[in-house]
Amino acid sequence: MSNSTEVFTLKNKNNVEVSFMANGGRIVSIKVPDKKGEIADVVIGYDTPEEALKGDSYFGALCGRYANRIVGGKFTIDGVEYQLDTNNGNNHLHGGFEGFNVREWKVEPVVIDKYAQAYKLLLVSPDGDQKYPGELTVEVVYGLTDDNEFVIDYKAETTKPTVINLTSHPYFNLKGAGNGTVEDHELQINASKYTPIDEALGTVSGEIAEVKDTLFDFTSAKKIGDAVNGDWEQLEYGGGGLDHNFVIDDYDGTVKLAATLFEPASGRKLEVYTDQPGVQVYTGNHFDGSEKGKHGCPIEKWGGVALETQIFPDSPNHDHFPDAVLRPGETYKHLCVYKFD
Numbered sequence: 001m002s003n004s005t006e007v008f009t010l011k012n013k014n015n016v017e018v019s020f021m022a023n024g025g026r027i028v029s030i031k032v033p034d035k036k037g038e039i040a041d042v043v044i045g046y047d048t049p050e051e052a053l054k055g056d057s058y059f060g061a062l063c064g065r066y067a068n069r070i071v072g073g074k075f076t077i078d079g080v081e082y083q084l085d086t087n088n089g090n091n092h093l094h095g096g097f098e099g100f101n102v103r104e105w106k107v108e109p110v111v112i113d114k115y116a117q118a119y120k121l122l123l124v125s126p127d128g129d130q131k132y133p134g135e136l137t138v139e140v141v142y143g144l145t146d147d148n149e150f151v152i153d154y155k156a157e158t159t160k161p162t163v164i165n166l167t168s169h170p171y172f173n174l175k176g177a178g179n180g181t182v183e184d185h186e187l188q189i190n191a192s193k194y195t196p197i198d199e200a201l202g203t204v205s206g207e208i209a210e211v212k213d214t215l216f217d218f219t220s221a222k223k224i225g226d227a228v229n230g231d232w233e234q235l236e237y238g239g240g241g242l243d244h245n246f247v248i249d250d251y252d253g254t255v256k257l258a259a260t261l262f263e264p265a266s267g268r269k270l271e272v273y274t275d276q277p278g279v280q281v282y283t284g285n286h287f288d289g290s291e292k293g294k295h296g297c298p299i300e301k302w303g304g305v306a307l308e309t310q311i312f313p314d315s316p317n318h319d320h321f322p323d324a325v326l327r328p329g330e331t332y333k334h335l336c337v338y339k340f341d
């Protein structure tokens with residue numbers, strides 16, 4: 001665990017600004033203009049790094065080693081069974097009690113041609129960290145282009161076979177943090193399938209289902225409110241909204257548009273591109289307004305939406321899900337681009 005409150009900021013020529021903490025690599029603000037040029041901070045969270053340290057540690061954070069859930073915290077590699085901590089009911093969530101979201105990342109500025117500004121974040125997770133096998137060396141580049149693309153470029157290597165699934169956890173509200181819920185945001189997801197949640201498991205069962213004729217059909221843009229206000233057991237199992245992994249269509253490991261979020265009043269648009277096979281869409285169902293966030297406004301249910309590029313939940317336990325195993329000599333690679341318009 002780290003208590004550092006150091007904040008770094010990336011800026012481009014359009015006055016777009018992305019700020020993050022070394023602690024958890026947490027993205028604490030993303031300032032982008034609307035259709036009239038007015039700037040707003042489009043991620044929910046806290047006004048100061050001190051408050052962020054006391055608050056929800058997943059806001060804007062780098063999650064790992066295994067973002068999302070592993071059922072029972074168990075997996076097997078090469079016949080050896082591993083038991084991780086269960087920090088979310090019976091499941092392991094976002095890397096355990098002390099995941100990468102609360103670690104002090106080593107941050108250094110880097111010059112990379114395509115970025116107006118960039119930083120490299122480094123973390124060495126020791127062998128046995130949170131009971132995962134192998135020493136894992138993780139390198140993440142946060143880069144901002146002059147085309148308003150905030151790029152998260154992940155790489156990792158291990159000394160023993162292990163499982164890995166890194167993601168980033170900002171909750172977007174394109175009206176600006178503190179301006180109500182995302183029910184009026186239009187969401188389009190390039191996914192004709194999703195992985196339903198099993199009530200008893202508290203996460204996916206391994207089933208892959210069609211979104212067609214369900215509230216999760218976002219293949220054409222649709223208001224988030226039209227889905228989360230519906231009546232369906234999958235919304236209940238998600239804790240009162242979307243908390244689901246969507247299977248990106250035509251996945252082939254190249255970078256593809258996964259989702260588009262649009263807020264009509266401000267005209268702000270966010271496109272999410274990735275080379276990953278899935279995107280977890282989480283509408284902040286557990287927020288209940290009791291906690292104060294930016295500008296002293298309550299952090300309310302559906303106050304933001306996280307679009308987390310990744311492999312599928314519980315992949316280590318399903319052979320037909322993407323491969324979560326990383327072996328010595330291999331490099332884990334993951335690219336996520338949040339493009340603002």
Ligand code: BGC
Binds near residue numbers: 280
């Ligand atoms: C998960 C939620 C979880 C949240 C914690 C999300 O990625 O899908 O189930 O409650 O992270 O912040």
